[in-house]
Amino acid sequence: MSDPSVAEGDGVNTRPTPSSATLKKFYHDMLLIRRFEERAGQLYGMGLIGGFCHLYIGQEAVVVGMQNALLPGDQVITAYRDHGHILASGMDPKGVMAELTGRAAGYSKGKGGSMHMFSVEKNFFGGHGIVGAQVPLGTGIAFANKYRENGAVTLAYMGEGAANQGQVYESFNMAELWHLPVLYVVENNQYAMGTSVERASAQPKFYKRGESFNVPGEEVDGMDVEAVFEAGRKALEFVRGGGGPMILEMKTYRYRGHSMSDPAKYRTRDEVQSIRDRKDPIDQFGKKLVDRELASDVDLKTIDKEIRLIVNEAAEFAIEAPEPEASELYTDVLA
Amino acid sequence: MSTQILMPALSPTMEEGKLAKWLVKEGDEVHSGDLLAEIETDKATMEFEAVDEGRIGKLLVAEGTEGVKVNAPIAELITEDGEAAPVAAASVKEPVAAPKEVAGTVAPTPVAKAALIEPQVPDGTEMVTITVREALRDAMAEEMRRDPDVFLMGEEVAQYQGAYKISQGLLEEFGAKRVIDTPITEHGFTGLGVGAGFAGLKPIVEFMTWNFAMQAIDQIINSAAKTRYMSGGQMSCPIVFRGPNGPAARVAAQHSQDYSAWYARVPGLKVVAPYFAADAKGLLKAAIRDPNPVVFLENEIVYGRSFPVPKLDDFVLPIGKARVIREGKDVTLVSYSMGVALLLDAAEELAKAGIDAELIDLRTLRPLDIDTVVASVQKTNRLVTVEQDWPICSIGSEVCAQVVEKAFDYLDAPPAKVSGKDVPMPYAHNLEKLALPSVEEVVAAAKAVLYRS
Known part of the structure; x- marks a missing residue:
């Protein structure tokens, strides 16, 4: 969702720095994802969320920075670590949490679960469970933009693990060949499940992965929401202006396991703690806001309080909401 | 002495073709590799080269002749010192490439066999005999005229006019925006088609054959078929996946397989497998209009068969009726x-x-x-x-x-x-x-x- 306060001056996405209101919104949106995910982890531990549950904790700056750089009408598609993406799209945390608990009030009526959430209303195209499959799908949404000449850009997220999938390169090829308005965002959180980048990737600089197809790329500090926003804005401008596809590699980090059932033997606690201490996207950005006198500690605490309330309500709602009716078993198979 | 130049088989399922044009005349000296003639099959027009050296004797088949059977003598070639021997049909070797049992049932299919038409076609409707290939092309063309969101993509569908000539003429009529040649990347372009369907377009994705769609089966099943359900009915994917399915002829295990049961098991898909031209046309039109993903299984050997099709402005048949x-x-x-x-x-x-x-x-x-x-x-x-x-x-x-x-x-x-x-x-x-x-x-x-x- 684009913040109108960003788009002042002589046109969209040209103002060099976001307003203080926008910066506070960044903080708010990141913290909402953080608190939401912490609570989701808790509900999983209580057995209220089942199956696979991939938390986004640590990566919040990526989706918040990018989402705020989009214009109305732009579309987003991602893989299964999608809670942050649907929240950043502006969907109600209640409906999101209720999907995680498999309730009728969930955004997929409880039929999709954590990995399969969608919002046609917000141009959020999911939420896809097969590693890499969302990349050609997103390229196809961008194809439709070009077909309709609607000026929209599609944001196709993938993890760095997915970036080794063949279909990603088939997509890069077609996107450049047909000059499709698609921006590929590689969320490089350093681990594809339990396999570190260096153990799986012959070319670990993912922003270079489009070179063979003439798709330009750029590396971005994915722990810095302002850097993400700026890079996203420029890249979107490039793509929207007819430059063809582009790749942004977001260097980020996930604190939690790949999913809730990840024993995390592949890295040390110290590694995680060290990143948290030095690079946490929310803590660091909060400090910046205070240093620049754009917010006080009290302001930040107030935001935290509001968010805790929202998340508590979402959790209560998701626990109390009824499961789908048995008759729902056979609906929504065909139109 | 002389040998006979025989009508060549230019594809695994070719039974006959048109001798479109002679590129040599009687008396011409020819060398191995020289072009002799243009042969038009139901799929393509191809040039035919000399293999042996010699002088062209009699041209046995006039240019423009249609329905020349594979392995029929079309000219005689006088080699070295000999005179042209009289042409004897008996000297033609038994065809090796063309399976006889298929040849016996291919063109032209007796109309009487297919005369049983759709009950809902009004009495007195004029019937036009066309090939299944033409019926499929007509169905796509009619639907593309009707709805600007319908487009065709696949390997060789545009400039080449279709690997099996199903999309003949579509590029000329609808342009490169709506008839799109893809790279040979089934997984990628199928996913791209599904994404375009999610975004509200109505793609027709042609697979050169369904054998190659196995590269893309994840996108067909996991993305196209299941997303409506997984999104609680929010997402829609109005797409048609089509192409030849089932055994062709002499192309062995990787290119000869019937995928009907693979797809017919999957909730969220519709699966159509017609035989007659009228069904091919009416059901493909229905498939393109259907808001669900439809797997449309054609058959290469059937493409060239002719059957009556009712001459109606908008002949659409219901999916799901035997x-x-x-x-x-x-x-x-x-x-x-x-x-x-x-x-x-x-x-x-x-x-x-x-x-x-x-x-x-x-x-x-x-x-x-x-x-x-x-x-x-x-x-x-x-x-x-x-x-x-x-x-x-x-x-x-x-x-x-x-x-x-x-x-x-x-x-x-x-x-x-x-x-x-x-x-x-x-x-x-x-x-x-x-x-x-x-x-x-x-x-x-x-x-x-x-x-x-």
Whole structure:
């Protein structure tokens, strides 16, 4: 969702720095994802969320920075670590949490679960469970933009693990060949499940992965929401202006396991703690806001309080909401 | 001495072609590699080169001649010291490349066999005889004229006019925006098509053959078929996946397979497998309009067959309806796609033996119109299913199981299945023939369920 306060001056996405209101919104949106995910982890531990549950904790700056750089009408598609993406799209945390608990009030009526959430209303195209499959799908949404000449850009997220999938390169090829308005965002959180980048990737600089197809790329500090926003804005401008596809590699980090059932033997606690201490996207950005006198500690605490309330309500709602009716078993198979 | 230059087979399923143009004249000296003629098949126009050196003797077939059979002598070549020997048809070797049993059933299919038309076509409607290939092209063209969101993508669909010439003329009419040549990347372009469908366009994704769609089956099943359900009904994917399915001829195991049962199992898909041109046209138009993903299974060998199609402005058939193509009282024979040709031939053989077979063309495999089959079995009390697919977990297996569940008391004999054999498709001509179901097997199965020998 684009913040109108960003788009002042002589046109969209040209103002060099976001307003203080926008910066506070960044903080708010990141913290909402953080608190939401912490609570989701808790509900999983209580057995209220089942199956696979991939938390986004640590990566919040990526989706918040990018989402705020989009214009109305732009579309987003991602893989299964999608809670942050649907929240950043502006969907109600209640409906999101209720999907995680498999309730009728969930955004997929409880039929999709954590990995399969969608919002046609917000141009959020999911939420896809097969590693890499969302990349050609997103390229196809961008194809439709070009077909309709609607000026929209599609944001196709993938993890760095997915970036080794063949279909990603088939997509890069077609996107450049047909000059499709698609921006590929590689969320490089350093681990594809339990396999570190260096153990799986012959070319670990993912922003270079489009070179063979003439798709330009750029590396971005994915722990810095302002850097993400700026890079996203420029890249979107490039793509929207007819430059063809582009790749942004977001260097980020996930604190939690790949999913809730990840024993995390592949890295040390110290590694995680060290990143948290030095690079946490929310803590660091909060400090910046205070240093620049754009917010006080009290302001930040107030935001935290509001968010805790929202998340508590979402959790209560998701626990109390009824499961789908048995008759729902056979609906929504065909139109 | 002289040798004969024979009409070449230019594709695995070519039976005949048009001698479009001679590029040499009588008396010309030719060397190996020189162009002799242009041959037009139902798929493409190709140049034909000399293999031997010599002087062109008599041109035996005039240019512009249609329907020249593969291996028919088209010219004589005088080599070295000899005079042209008289042309003797007997000197033509038995065709090796063209399977005879296929040749016997290919062009032109007697119209009488296919004269049973759709009941809902108004009386007095003019019928036009066209090939299945033309019917499919017409269906796409009509729907593309009707709805600007419909577009066609696939390998060689545009400039080449279709690997099997199904999309002939579409690029000229609709332009490169709507008729799109893709790279050879099934996984990628199928996913791209599904994404365009999610975004509200109505893609027709052509697979050069369904064999190659296995590269893309994840996008067909996990993305196209399941997303409506997983999104609680929010997302829609109005897409058609189409192309030739089933055994072709002499292309061996990786290019000869029937995928009907693979897709017919998947909730969220519709699966169509027509035989007749009218069904191909009416059902493809319905598939393009359908808001769901539709797997449309064609057959390469059927493409060139001609059948009557009603001349109506907008001929659309309902998906999900089987058709009784021949009424009979003694035994019910059920098939789809190419298997229908076996039913028609078997019914004639059975009639000679005094057996009156009822024939059902399923046309749609999902949803399966089992009611039509059950109603027939209630009348005939005997069932034989016929398919080119492997026997295990096949469409025939499903039809038999459902008939046993729903009409057990009506059966006077256990249902019989005739299918492809449970082996990868062999290349050798004789083995390929053995691997495929035959008219004889269908006749034998029908007699077996009637306890006749």
